[in-house]
Amino acid sequence: MAPPYPPSAAAAAAARLLLFSVLIAASFSCSAAAAGDVPRALTLDSVRESLIRQEDSIVFSLLERAMHRRNSAAYDSSFLPPASLAEFFVRQSEIISAKAGRYLNPEEVPFFPDYLPEPLVHPHSPPQVLLHPASATVNVSKEIWRIYTREMVALFTEEGDDGDHGSTVASDLVLLQALSRRIHYGRFVAEVKFRDAPDDYIPLIKSKDRVGLMELLTFADVEESVKRRVEKKAMLFGQNVTLDDKAGRNNTGGRGKYKVDPEVAARIYGEWVIPLTKLVQVEYLLRRLH
Numbered sequence: 001m002a003p004p005y006p007p008s009a010a011a012a013a014a015a016r017l018l019l020f021s022v023l024i025a026a027s028f029s030c031s032a033a034a035a036g037d038v039p040r041a042l043t044l045d046s047v048r049e050s051l052i053r054q055e056d057s058i059v060f061s062l063l064e065r066a067m068h069r070r071n072s073a074a075y076d077s078s079f080l081p082p083a084s085l086a087e088f089f090v091r092q093s094e095i096i097s098a099k100a101g102r103y104l105n106p107e108e109v110p111f112f113p114d115y116l117p118e119p120l121v122h123p124h125s126p127p128q129v130l131l132h133p134a135s136a137t138v139n140v141s142k143e144i145w146r147i148y149t150r151e152m153v154a155l156f157t158e159e160g161d162d163g164d165h166g167s168t169v170a171s172d173l174v175l176l177q178a179l180s181r182r183i184h185y186g187r188f189v190a191e192v193k194f195r196d197a198p199d200d201y202i203p204l205i206k207s208k209d210r211v212g213l214m215e216l217l218t219f220a221d222v223e224e225s226v227k228r229r230v231e232k233k234a235m236l237f238g239q240n241v242t243l244d245d246k247a248g249r250n251n252t253g254g255r256g257k258y259k260v261d262p263e264v265a266a267r268i269y270g271e272w273v274i275p276l277t278k279l280v281q282v283e284y285l286l287r288r289l290h
Protein backbone atom coordinates (compact mmCIF):
# COMPACT_ATOMS: atom_id res chain seq x y z
CA MET A 1 0.00 0.00 0.00
CA ALA A 2 1.46 3.37 -1.05
CA PRO A 3 1.66 5.81 1.82
CA PRO A 4 0.69 9.40 1.10
CA TYR A 5 3.60 11.38 -0.27
CA PRO A 6 3.60 15.06 0.57
CA PRO A 7 3.55 17.15 -2.63
CA SER A 8 6.88 18.79 -1.79
CA ALA A 9 8.70 15.51 -2.34
CA ALA A 10 8.81 15.89 -6.11
CA ALA A 11 12.57 16.14 -6.44
CA ALA A 12 14.21 12.83 -7.14
CA ALA A 13 16.57 13.08 -4.19
CA ALA A 14 13.75 13.89 -1.83
CA ALA A 15 11.69 11.04 -3.20
CA ARG A 16 14.56 8.64 -2.69
CA LEU A 17 14.99 9.83 0.86
CA LEU A 18 11.28 9.50 1.39
CA LEU A 19 11.20 5.98 0.02
CA PHE A 20 14.01 5.16 2.39
CA SER A 21 12.06 6.66 5.29
CA VAL A 22 8.94 4.81 4.27
CA LEU A 23 10.82 1.53 4.20
CA ILE A 24 12.12 2.17 7.67
CA ALA A 25 8.68 3.20 8.89
CA ALA A 26 7.18 0.07 7.36
CA SER A 27 9.68 -2.17 9.08
CA PHE A 28 9.03 -0.43 12.38
CA SER A 29 5.29 -0.75 12.14
CA CYS A 30 5.55 -4.40 11.10
CA SER A 31 7.74 -5.29 14.00
CA ALA A 32 5.58 -3.28 16.36
CA ALA A 33 2.45 -5.03 15.14
CA ALA A 34 4.04 -8.47 15.26
CA ALA A 35 5.31 -7.96 18.76
CA GLY A 36 2.15 -6.29 19.97
CA ASP A 37 4.11 -3.33 21.29
CA VAL A 38 1.09 -1.07 21.58
CA PRO A 39 -1.75 -3.13 22.88
CA ARG A 40 -5.13 -2.29 21.31
CA ALA A 41 -6.62 -2.01 24.75
CA LEU A 42 -4.32 -1.64 27.70
CA THR A 43 -4.79 -4.47 30.18
CA LEU A 44 -2.65 -5.68 33.03
CA ASP A 45 -1.97 -8.85 31.02
CA SER A 46 -0.96 -7.10 27.81
CA VAL A 47 1.31 -4.77 29.75
CA ARG A 48 2.90 -7.65 31.61
CA GLU A 49 3.45 -9.61 28.38
CA SER A 50 5.13 -6.65 26.78
CA LEU A 51 7.45 -6.17 29.75
CA ILE A 52 8.50 -9.82 29.64
CA ARG A 53 9.10 -9.72 25.88
CA GLN A 54 11.18 -6.56 26.25
CA GLU A 55 13.50 -8.45 28.61
CA ASP A 56 14.56 -10.57 25.63
CA SER A 57 15.52 -7.46 23.65
CA ILE A 58 17.49 -6.04 26.55
CA VAL A 59 19.38 -9.26 27.25
CA PHE A 60 20.22 -9.78 23.56
CA SER A 61 21.37 -6.19 23.22
CA LEU A 62 23.57 -6.57 26.29
CA LEU A 63 25.22 -9.60 24.69
CA GLU A 64 25.82 -7.67 21.48
CA ARG A 65 27.40 -4.72 23.23
CA ALA A 66 29.50 -7.03 25.40
CA MET A 67 31.23 -8.39 22.31
CA HIS A 68 33.16 -5.12 22.25
CA ARG A 69 35.60 -3.81 24.77
CA ARG A 70 34.60 -0.93 26.98
CA ASN A 71 35.87 1.62 24.43
CA SER A 72 35.50 4.50 26.88
CA ALA A 73 36.65 7.05 24.30
CA ALA A 74 33.30 6.64 22.54
CA TYR A 75 31.65 8.34 25.52
CA ASP A 76 33.97 11.29 26.08
CA SER A 77 33.14 14.65 24.66
CA SER A 78 36.15 14.95 22.40
CA PHE A 79 34.44 13.78 19.23
CA LEU A 80 32.39 16.87 18.44
CA PRO A 81 32.71 18.85 21.67
CA PRO A 82 30.63 18.75 23.76
CA ALA A 83 29.16 15.63 22.13
CA SER A 84 30.69 12.19 22.31
CA LEU A 85 30.65 9.77 19.39
CA ALA A 86 27.85 7.90 21.16
CA GLU A 87 25.77 11.06 21.50
CA PHE A 88 26.45 12.06 17.88
CA PHE A 89 25.37 8.63 16.68
CA VAL A 90 22.19 8.56 18.75
CA ARG A 91 21.23 12.12 17.77
CA GLN A 92 21.70 11.45 14.05
CA SER A 93 19.76 8.18 14.31
CA GLU A 94 16.92 9.95 16.08
CA ILE A 95 16.73 12.51 13.27
CA ILE A 96 16.13 9.72 10.74
CA SER A 97 13.72 8.00 13.13
CA ALA A 98 11.76 11.22 13.58
CA LYS A 99 11.46 11.70 9.80
CA ALA A 100 10.23 8.13 9.50
CA GLY A 101 7.53 8.83 12.07
CA ARG A 102 8.93 6.61 14.75
CA TYR A 103 8.02 8.99 17.57
CA LEU A 104 4.37 9.02 16.58
CA ASN A 105 4.35 5.81 18.58
CA PRO A 106 4.08 6.85 22.25
CA GLU A 107 6.27 3.89 23.24
CA GLU A 108 9.24 5.41 21.46
CA VAL A 109 10.96 8.10 23.50
CA PRO A 110 13.90 9.94 21.91
CA PHE A 111 16.90 10.78 24.08
CA PHE A 112 17.38 14.15 22.39
CA PRO A 113 13.93 15.48 21.53
CA ASP A 114 14.97 19.08 20.88
CA TYR A 115 15.09 20.12 17.24
CA LEU A 116 13.86 16.78 15.89
CA PRO A 117 12.35 17.17 12.40
CA GLU A 118 8.68 16.59 11.65
CA PRO A 119 7.75 13.17 10.27
CA LEU A 120 7.77 12.89 6.46
CA VAL A 121 5.18 10.14 6.58
CA HIS A 122 1.73 10.25 8.04
CA PRO A 123 0.09 7.44 9.91
CA HIS A 124 -2.72 5.61 8.10
CA SER A 125 -4.90 6.12 11.13
CA PRO A 126 -4.54 8.61 13.95
CA PRO A 127 -2.43 7.21 16.77
CA GLN A 128 -4.43 5.76 19.64
CA VAL A 129 -4.39 7.88 22.75
CA LEU A 130 -3.50 5.44 25.48
CA LEU A 131 -1.73 7.76 27.87
CA HIS A 132 -3.09 10.70 29.81
CA PRO A 133 -1.92 13.79 27.86
CA ALA A 134 -0.55 15.67 30.86
CA SER A 135 1.60 12.68 31.83
CA ALA A 136 2.59 11.47 28.38
CA THR A 137 5.88 13.36 28.25
CA VAL A 138 7.15 12.10 31.62
CA ASN A 139 10.60 10.69 31.00
CA VAL A 140 13.94 9.87 32.59
CA SER A 141 16.00 9.92 29.39
CA LYS A 142 18.73 12.09 30.91
CA GLU A 143 19.14 9.72 33.86
CA ILE A 144 19.24 6.68 31.57
CA TRP A 145 21.91 8.32 29.43
CA ARG A 146 24.02 9.32 32.40
CA ILE A 147 23.78 5.95 34.16
CA TYR A 148 24.40 4.02 30.96
CA THR A 149 27.52 5.88 29.88
CA ARG A 150 29.01 6.45 33.33
CA GLU A 151 28.15 3.27 35.23
CA MET A 152 26.41 0.54 33.32
CA VAL A 153 28.76 -0.05 30.39
CA ALA A 154 31.64 -0.63 32.78
CA LEU A 155 29.71 -3.40 34.53
CA PHE A 156 29.29 -5.77 31.62
CA THR A 157 32.16 -4.99 29.22
CA GLU A 158 35.79 -5.96 29.36
CA GLU A 159 38.17 -3.11 29.98
CA GLY A 160 40.19 -1.87 27.04
CA ASP A 161 39.79 -0.49 23.57
CA ASP A 162 39.36 -2.61 20.45
CA GLY A 163 39.25 0.43 18.13
CA ASP A 164 35.86 -0.45 16.70
CA HIS A 165 33.96 2.52 18.06
CA GLY A 166 31.51 2.68 15.17
CA SER A 167 30.10 -0.79 15.85
CA THR A 168 30.24 -0.08 19.56
CA VAL A 169 28.02 2.99 19.42
CA ALA A 170 25.69 1.18 17.01
CA SER A 171 25.13 -1.50 19.63
CA ASP A 172 24.88 1.16 22.34
CA LEU A 173 22.02 2.70 20.38
CA VAL A 174 20.08 -0.57 20.24
CA LEU A 175 20.62 -1.27 23.93
CA LEU A 176 19.82 2.29 25.01
CA GLN A 177 16.59 2.19 23.04
CA ALA A 178 15.61 -1.15 24.53
CA LEU A 179 16.29 0.15 28.05
CA SER A 180 14.46 3.40 27.38
CA ARG A 181 11.43 1.62 25.95
CA ARG A 182 11.27 -0.72 28.92
CA ILE A 183 11.70 2.01 31.52
CA HIS A 184 9.25 4.40 29.86
CA TYR A 185 6.77 1.58 29.54
CA GLY A 186 6.23 2.50 33.18
CA ARG A 187 3.84 5.13 31.84
CA PHE A 188 1.60 2.41 30.39
CA VAL A 189 1.97 0.36 33.57
CA ALA A 190 0.91 3.34 35.66
CA GLU A 191 -2.02 4.13 33.37
CA VAL A 192 -3.38 0.60 33.50
CA LYS A 193 -2.93 0.39 37.28
CA PHE A 194 -4.64 3.74 37.73
CA ARG A 195 -7.60 2.74 35.56
CA ASP A 196 -7.82 -0.53 37.46
CA ALA A 197 -8.11 1.06 40.91
CA PRO A 198 -8.40 4.86 40.72
CA ASP A 199 -9.64 5.12 44.31
CA ASP A 200 -6.37 3.68 45.60
CA TYR A 201 -4.35 6.31 43.77
CA ILE A 202 -6.39 9.50 43.81
CA PRO A 203 -5.90 10.42 47.51
CA LEU A 204 -2.13 9.84 47.24
CA ILE A 205 -1.93 11.85 44.01
CA LYS A 206 -3.92 14.72 45.54
CA SER A 207 -1.61 14.86 48.54
CA LYS A 208 1.46 14.50 46.25
CA ASP A 209 2.54 11.56 48.39
CA ARG A 210 5.50 10.16 46.43
CA VAL A 211 6.45 7.75 49.20
CA GLY A 212 2.91 6.41 49.46
CA LEU A 213 2.68 5.98 45.68
CA MET A 214 6.02 4.22 45.57
CA GLU A 215 4.85 1.85 48.30
CA LEU A 216 1.63 1.13 46.46
CA LEU A 217 3.62 0.29 43.30
CA THR A 218 6.22 -1.88 44.98
CA PHE A 219 5.89 -5.67 45.05
CA ALA A 220 9.18 -7.05 46.29
CA ASP A 221 8.40 -10.65 45.33
CA VAL A 222 7.46 -9.66 41.76
CA GLU A 223 10.66 -7.63 41.43
CA GLU A 224 12.69 -10.56 42.67
CA SER A 225 11.14 -12.92 40.13
CA VAL A 226 11.79 -10.41 37.33
CA LYS A 227 15.46 -10.34 38.31
CA ARG A 228 15.63 -14.15 38.45
CA ARG A 229 14.00 -14.42 35.03
CA VAL A 230 16.44 -11.92 33.53
CA GLU A 231 19.32 -13.85 35.08
CA LYS A 232 18.01 -17.06 33.55
CA LYS A 233 17.57 -15.45 30.15
CA ALA A 234 21.16 -14.18 30.28
CA MET A 235 22.27 -17.76 31.01
CA LEU A 236 20.22 -19.26 28.19
CA PHE A 237 20.94 -16.63 25.55
CA GLY A 238 24.57 -16.17 26.53
CA GLN A 239 25.79 -19.69 25.86
CA ASN A 240 27.63 -20.96 22.86
CA VAL A 241 25.28 -23.34 21.12
CA THR A 242 27.06 -26.29 19.58
CA LEU A 243 25.89 -29.56 18.10
CA ASP A 244 28.32 -31.41 20.33
CA ASP A 245 26.38 -32.73 23.34
CA LYS A 246 29.34 -32.76 25.63
CA ALA A 247 30.29 -29.18 24.89
CA GLY A 248 26.67 -28.16 25.34
CA ARG A 249 26.51 -29.76 28.74
CA ASN A 250 29.82 -28.27 29.70
CA ASN A 251 28.54 -24.85 28.82
CA THR A 252 25.62 -24.96 31.20
CA GLY A 253 27.50 -25.24 34.47
CA GLY A 254 29.80 -22.93 36.35
CA ARG A 255 30.64 -19.25 36.11
CA GLY A 256 32.53 -17.53 33.35
CA LYS A 257 30.68 -19.64 30.81
CA TYR A 258 28.42 -16.87 29.68
CA LYS A 259 28.91 -13.95 27.35
CA VAL A 260 27.49 -11.63 30.01
CA ASP A 261 27.57 -12.59 33.67
CA PRO A 262 23.90 -13.44 34.39
CA GLU A 263 24.20 -11.87 37.82
CA VAL A 264 25.23 -8.59 36.23
CA ALA A 265 22.17 -8.70 33.97
CA ALA A 266 19.98 -9.19 37.05
CA ARG A 267 21.83 -6.37 38.81
CA ILE A 268 21.20 -3.98 35.91
CA TYR A 269 17.51 -4.68 36.39
CA GLY A 270 17.62 -4.47 40.16
CA GLU A 271 19.67 -1.28 40.40
CA TRP A 272 18.39 0.69 37.43
CA VAL A 273 15.67 -0.75 35.22
CA ILE A 274 13.16 -1.54 37.96
CA PRO A 275 13.75 1.60 40.11
CA LEU A 276 13.65 3.92 37.06
CA THR A 277 10.46 2.25 35.82
CA LYS A 278 8.88 2.89 39.21
CA LEU A 279 10.09 6.49 39.19
CA VAL A 280 8.42 6.94 35.80
CA GLN A 281 5.22 5.45 37.23
CA VAL A 282 5.23 7.79 40.22
CA GLU A 283 5.92 10.87 38.08
CA TYR A 284 3.23 9.79 35.64
CA LEU A 285 0.66 9.33 38.40
CA LEU A 286 1.50 12.68 40.00
CA ARG A 287 0.37 14.36 36.76
CA ARG A 288 -2.52 11.97 36.14
CA LEU A 289 -5.21 14.30 37.47
CA HIS A 290 -3.98 17.44 35.64
Ligand SMILES: *[C@@H]1O[C@H](CO)[C@@H](O)[C@H](O)[C@H]1NC(C)=O
Nearest residue numbers: 109110113136137138139141
Ligand atom coordinates in the same frame (compact mmCIF):
# COMPACT_ATOMS: atom_id res chain seq x y z
C1 LIG B 1 11.50 14.59 28.63
O1 LIG B 1 11.36 15.54 29.68
C2 LIG B 1 11.94 16.80 29.41
C3 LIG B 1 11.73 17.67 30.63
O2 LIG B 1 11.97 17.00 31.78
C4 LIG B 1 11.29 17.45 28.21
O3 LIG B 1 11.92 18.65 27.91
C5 LIG B 1 11.38 16.50 27.03
O4 LIG B 1 10.68 17.03 25.94
C6 LIG B 1 10.80 15.15 27.38
N1 LIG B 1 11.02 14.23 26.28
C7 LIG B 1 10.04 13.76 25.55
C8 LIG B 1 10.43 12.88 24.43
O5 LIG B 1 8.86 13.99 25.77
Ligand SMILES: *[C@@H]1O[C@H](CO)[C@@H](O)[C@H](O)[C@H]1NC(C)=O
Nearest residue numbers: 245246247248249250251257
Ligand atom coordinates in the same frame (compact mmCIF):
# COMPACT_ATOMS: atom_id res chain seq x y z
C1 LIG C 1 34.60 -28.60 30.08
O1 LIG C 1 35.28 -27.38 30.30
C2 LIG C 1 36.50 -27.53 30.98
C3 LIG C 1 37.09 -26.14 31.25
O2 LIG C 1 36.41 -25.12 30.61
C4 LIG C 1 37.44 -28.42 30.14
O3 LIG C 1 38.67 -28.57 30.83
C5 LIG C 1 36.79 -29.74 29.90
O4 LIG C 1 37.60 -30.50 29.07
C6 LIG C 1 35.42 -29.56 29.26
N1 LIG C 1 34.77 -30.86 29.19
C7 LIG C 1 34.12 -31.25 28.10
C8 LIG C 1 33.45 -32.57 28.22
O5 LIG C 1 34.10 -30.63 27.07
Ligand SMILES: *[C@@H]1O[C@H](CO)[C@@H](O)[C@H](O)[C@H]1NC(C)=O
Nearest residue numbers: 238239240251256257258259
Ligand atom coordinates in the same frame (compact mmCIF):
# COMPACT_ATOMS: atom_id res chain seq x y z
C1 LIG D 1 32.15 -19.20 22.64
O1 LIG D 1 33.01 -19.64 21.62
C2 LIG D 1 34.03 -18.72 21.27
C3 LIG D 1 34.79 -19.28 20.09
O2 LIG D 1 35.02 -20.63 20.24
C4 LIG D 1 34.92 -18.47 22.49
O3 LIG D 1 35.93 -17.55 22.16
C5 LIG D 1 34.06 -17.94 23.61
O4 LIG D 1 34.84 -17.78 24.78
C6 LIG D 1 32.92 -18.89 23.92
N1 LIG D 1 32.06 -18.23 24.88
C7 LIG D 1 31.45 -18.90 25.85
C8 LIG D 1 30.57 -18.08 26.72
O5 LIG D 1 31.56 -20.09 26.04
